[in-house]
Amino acid sequence: MSFTLRSVKVPPNSVNLEEARSRVFDFFRSACRSIPSIIDIYNLDEVVTKSQLRSTIAAEIRKNCHVTNPKVIDMLLFKGMEELNNILEHAKQRHHMIGQYVVGHHGLVQDLDSKDQGLSDFLKNFYKSNYF
Amino acid sequence: MALRTAILRHIRVPVQTLTLTGPKQHEQWSVCGSSLRFMSSHDDHLTKEEVIDRVLSVVKCFPKVDPSQVTPDVHFQKDLGLDSLDNVEIVMALEEEFKLEIPDKEADKIDSCNLAIEYISHHPMAS
Numbered sequence: 001m002s003f004t005l006r007s008v009k010v011p012p013n014s015v016n017l018e019e020a021r022s023r024v025f026d027f028f029r030s031a032c033r034s035i036p037s038i039i040d041i042y043n044l045d046e047v048v049t050k051s052q053l054r055s056t057i058a059a060e061i062r063k064n065c066h067v068t069n070p071k072v073i074d075m076l077l078f079k080g081m082e083e084l085n086n087i088l089e090h091a092k093q094r095h096h097m098i099g100q101y102v103v104g105h106h107g108l109v110q111d112l113d114s115k116d117q118g119l120s121d122f123l124k125n126f127y128k129s130n131y132f
Numbered sequence: 133m134a135l136r137t138a139i140l141r142h143i144r145v146p147v148q149t150l151t152l153t154g155p156k157q158h159e160q161w162s163v164c165g166s167s168l169r170f171m172s173s174h175d176d177h178l179t180k181e182e183v184i185d186r187v188l189s190v191v192k193c194f195p196k197v198d199p200s201q202v203t204p205d206v207h208f209q210k211d212l213g214l215d216s217l218d219n220v221e222i223v224m225a226l227e228e229e230f231k232l233e234i235p236d237k238e239a240d241k242i243d244s245c246n247l248a249i250e251y252i253s254h255h256p257m258a259s
Contacts, residue, residue: 022240025220025236026236028221028224029220029224032227033233051193054221054225055195058218062217
């Protein structure tokens with residue numbers, strides 16, 4: 001814990017929505033610029049492309065697009081920054097990256113086949129993912 | 133001193149061949165002059181057509197964009213129906229394609245194909 005706290009310093013709060021908004025874009029840019037080293041660290045070049053990872057980051061940010069409170073945006077940015085730092089410090093393993101950012105929330109098992117239709121929801125959720 | 137004479141000797145070599153062999157070698161010399169400029173980083177500069185082609189292919193490859201709508205003067209948000217985050221994503225894709233790092237203030241201004249082509253074709257480090 002002290003490890004992450006040392007590497008992530010808390011910036012002062014955003015004054016207004018506009019500043020928070022530009023901070024989100026700055027964060028997105030720095031995340032995009034670290035994609036090559038992330039692919040390098042976790043050997044992801046055979047499972048994902050840079051543009052796919054970029055879209056995944058954008059999708060994660062877009063999940064919170066309805067938030068309008070600058071303080072909440074700052075908090076979410078801090079969490080994102082922390083996550084990015086953890087990833088770059090190799091605090092995760094390859095399967096964490098693949099599970100969270102490559103396969104995403106669809107999961108490895110997708111019911112495309114007709115015989116999957118009868119499967120119980122419990123099992124589908126079980127197969128899907130344990131990242132929420 | 134020894135280094136200087138060594139370098140001078142090295143440089144003089146093509147000049148001698150030029151004067152000795154005369155007009156026959158002249159063509160070859162001019163080819164050397166344009167394509168083999170050592171220590172020069174500006175030699176592999178992109179042509180405008182190449183920049184346009186590559187910018188358009190990057191924009192067309194963007195998942196939310198309909199490739200048939202992309203033209204050199206299309207506006208990302210007004211014409212292609214993208215939002216500001218998509219705009220930043222496209223600029224990042226362009227950075228990766230041309231191996232640039234566009235400063236944040238200028239990246240904010242790039243909101244159409246036209247501006248992106250203009251910026252990249254005037255950038256000395258684009259490749």
